[in-house]
Amino acid sequence: MKILVINAGSSSLKYQLYDMTDESVLAKGLVERIGMDSSILTHKPTGRSEVTEVSEILEHTTAIRKVLALLTDPDHGVIGSVDEIEAVGHRVVHGGEFFSESALVDGDVKSKIRQLFDLAPLHNPASMMGIKASEANMPNVPQVVVFDTAFHQTMPEHAYLYAIPRVLYKKHKVRRYGAHGTSHDFVSKTAAEFLDRPLEDLKIIVCHIGNGASITAVKGGESVDTSMGMTPLEGLMMGTRSGDLDPAIVPYVMNKEELTVSEVNSMLNKHSGLLAISGISSDMREITEGMQNGDANSKLAFDMYEYRLRKYIGSYAAAMNGVDVIAFTAGVGENSVVLRQKVCENLTYLGVELDEKLNEVRSGEPRRISSANSKVQVLVIPTNEELVIARDTHRIVQGSKS
Numbered sequence: 001m002k003i004l005v006i007n008a009g010s011s012s013l014k015y016q017l018y019d020m021t022d023e024s025v026l027a028k029g030l031v032e033r034i035g036m037d038s039s040i041l042t043h044k045p046t047g048r049s050e051v052t053e054v055s056e057i058l059e060h061t062t063a064i065r066k067v068l069a070l071l072t073d074p075d076h077g078v079i080g081s082v083d084e085i086e087a088v089g090h091r092v093v094h095g096g097e098f099f100s101e102s103a104l105v106d107g108d109v110k111s112k113i114r115q116l117f118d119l120a121p122l123h124n125p126a127s128m129m130g131i132k133a134s135e136a137n138m139p140n141v142p143q144v145v146v147f148d149t150a151f152h153q154t155m156p157e158h159a160y161l162y163a164i165p166r167v168l169y170k171k172h173k174v175r176r177y178g179a180h181g182t183s184h185d186f187v188s189k190t191a192a193e194f195l196d197r198p199l200e201d202l203k204i205i206v207c208h209i210g211n212g213a214s215i216t217a218v219k220g221g222e223s224v225d226t227s228m229g230m231t232p233l234e235g236l237m238m239g240t241r242s243g244d245l246d247p248a249i250v251p252y253v254m255n256k257e258e259l260t261v262s263e264v265n266s267m268l269n270k271h272s273g274l275l276a277i278s279g280i281s282s283d284m285r286e287i288t289e290g291m292q293n294g295d296a297n298s299k300l301a302f303d304m305y306e307y308r309l310r311k312y313i314g315s316y317a318a319a320m321n322g323v324d325v326i327a328f329t330a331g332v333g334e335n336s337v338v339l340r341q342k343v344c345e346n347l348t349y350l351g352v353e354l355d356e357k358l359n360e361v362r363s364g365e366p367r368r369i370s371s372a373n374s375k376v377q378v379l380v381i382p383t384n385e386e387l388v389i390a391r392d393t394h395r396i397v398q399g400s401k402s
């Protein structure tokens with residue numbers, strides 16, 4: 001079965017085409033700047049050279065039409081016809097309390113995703129655009145949705161409630177939901193397999209640090225706490241997101257700077273984090289380079305990022321009354337030798353002992369970076385959210401046929 005996996009953002013659309021007979025990726029790509037003057041489509045058929053097209057792509061339906069055209073193109077394509085795509089899997093960030101599992105898309109599922117627009121204004125409308133665009137271009141193909149929040153539905157009440165009037169939870173569903181669950185789930189399972197130990201016995205802290213960043217306490221295979229909250233703004237400092245802050249800052253700044261709700265949201269989501277503190281970039285590569293070249297603001301941004309991550313690791317060790325495994329994943333977690341080193345340097349009280357040589361190894365495979373004596377196994381586990389989405393889609397579509 002060939003499955004197209006789609007991760008739609010408000011102005012972007014990432015895709016991967018899988019052949020599920022061997023879980024191989026036939027092609028992948030990215031459409032950027034949808035709705036802007038020159039959109040860029042980058043398409044990479046596996047084992048062949050990448051193609052880039054610049055054109056005007058005003059909305060997601062056109063974006064998917066162009067992707068399908070490239071997937072079937074005589075020169076750059078990997079399939080003979082769109083009919084070969086038997087299912088589409090979509091990443092949806094917010095499933096609220098409706099979804100603790102992936103689901104086959106129908107009218108009810110779409111209505112629930114729509115009801116969650118208010119809780120995830122930056123993410124869910126974009127996912128819905130991706131679903132509608134796929135339905136328009138592939139009307140008879142089953143669509144499956146895989147939620148970032150689903151894995152975290154096991155969190156206990158004391159972890160997911162905010163200490164605010166309970167009526168806000170009852171009326172408006174104000175609570176913590178978390179995100180990146182697909183990755184936290186995959187990485188914790190892969191860590192247990194890598195160590196050849198039963199997942200049920202392990203206390204694992206997964207640090208998913210990429211563009212968006214979140215950290216999860218996984219006990220016995222279940223999420224017991226996670227750093228993202230009602231929206232993906234809470235928790236760690238990120239590329240452009242503030243992470244945790246005193247909530248009183250929001251009304252204070254709105255008042256002083258005469259900001260609207262949308263302006264303050266934009267400030268916290270798009271103009272904060274590494275970008276705000278460094279004044280240079282939201283990209284950890286540039287921050288590290290700036291720091292190594294003596295730029296004080298880059299060093300401060302790095303130090304704040306590392307310090308906050310380390311504090312969360314300590315608090316999740318407390319949440320689980322111990323930790324057996326710390327797993328680093330996503331763009332920064334998989335690649336930043338210096339970030340991992342600085343974090344681990346200050347976790348000796350937990351029994352963490354980093355092996356500096358192992359930490360410097362670069363590979364796309366799961367690997368251990370702690371020393372043989374370390375009480376806590378520190379691992380780097382490359383995440384693969386798209387593969388999980390493809391597997392869930394495959395399972396659900398097969399199940400719906402039988």
Ligand SMILES: Nc1ncnc2c1ncn2[C@@H]1O[C@H](COP(=O)(O)OP(=O)(O)O)[C@@H](O)[C@H]1O
Nearest residue numbers: 209210211212282283284285330331332335336
């Ligand atoms: N070699 C590296 N060193 C440090 N950070 C890196 C490196 N490579 C990638 N990154 C970071 O990873 C981030 C992207 O992470 P990724 O998980 O791909 O994000 P997303 O999937 O959310 O777009 C980049 O913004 C960059 O900061």
Ligand SMILES: CC(=O)OP(=O)(O)O
Nearest residue numbers: 093179180211212232
């Ligand atoms: C939920 C979230 O933060 O997603 P991303 O990492 O793709 O920005």
Ligand SMILES: [Mg+2]
Nearest residue numbers: 210211212330
């Ligand atoms: Mg990501």
